[in-house]
Amino acid sequence: xxxxxxxxxxxxxxxxxxxxxxxxxxxxxxxxxxxxxxxxxxxxxxxxxxxxxxxxxxxxxxxxxxxxxxxxxxxxxxxxxxxxxxxxxxxxxxxxxxxxxxxxxxxxxxxxxxxxxxxxxxxxxxxxxxxxxxxxxxxxxxxxxxxxxxxxxxxxxxxxxxxxxxxxxxxxxxxxxxxxxxxxxxxxxxxxxxxxxxx
Numbered sequence: 001x002x003x004x005x006x007x008x009x010x011x012x013x014x015x016x017x018x019x020x021x022x023x024x025x026x027x028x029x030x031x032x033x034x035x036x037x038x039x040x041x042x043x044x045x046x047x048x049x050x051x052x053x054x055x056x057x058x059x060x061x062x063x064x065x066x067x068x069x070x071x072x073x074x075x076x077x078x079x080x081x082x083x084x085x086x087x088x089x090x091x092x093x094x095x096x097x098x099x100x101x102x103x104x105x106x107x108x109x110x111x112x113x114x115x116x117x118x119x120x121x122x123x124x125x126x127x128x129x130x131x132x133x134x135x136x137x138x139x140x141x142x143x144x145x146x147x148x149x150x151x152x153x154x155x156x157x158x159x160x161x162x163x164x165x166x167x168x169x170x171x172x173x174x175x176x177x178x179x180x181x182x183x184x185x186x187x188x189x190x191x192x193x194x195x196x197x198x199x
Contacts, residue, residue: 030147034096035078035085054122069106077096109161110130131170134170135171138179139178
């Protein structure tokens with residue numbers, strides 16, 4: 001029987017939700033779910049990248065850099081998740097985790113970069129796009145965490161620089177609903193756990 005448990009480390013939303021006793025079948029299911037969800041995330045990344053042509057050149061460079069990195073990671077994730085779902089290996093699982101960790105970190109940094117844009121009009125446009133993309137990256141992270149061991153989740157947490165309260169305040173209600181569904185917990189519980197652990 002699979003049981004959810006919260007750990008006090010920084011991973012999906014600054015929290016690690018892990019399943020005790022995960023099997024390879026759980027991992028394959030997670031990879032397949034991620035693979036199926038990727039077109040949604042890719043579309044959001046494309047939307048964010050397209051905004052670079054509509055804002056000040058200095059800010060556009062930052063948006064292009066982050067969007068390009070995220071798009072590259074999504075392309076790699078499409079390949080890696082599909083390959084793992086078709087033929088699971090330990091190396092494939094490790095690579096899948098590494099790409100998702102990089103994706104979440106870069107999406108978080110993208111949202112922070114959007115908030116640093118000084119022109120109010122440009123910031124408003126980019127913030128909406130980057131917050132949706134960031135939430136979608138956390139949905140992917142939530143799917144992966146459903147099959148990660150506590151040790152894997154803790155290792156992932158150590159690479160995350162942006163904390164829960166820094167990003168979630170910018171997500172829309174729809175973004176939150178997708179994250180709640182992926183993590184299997186309500187917004188209230190996720191936020192309470194984050195506050196209790198000082199995240």
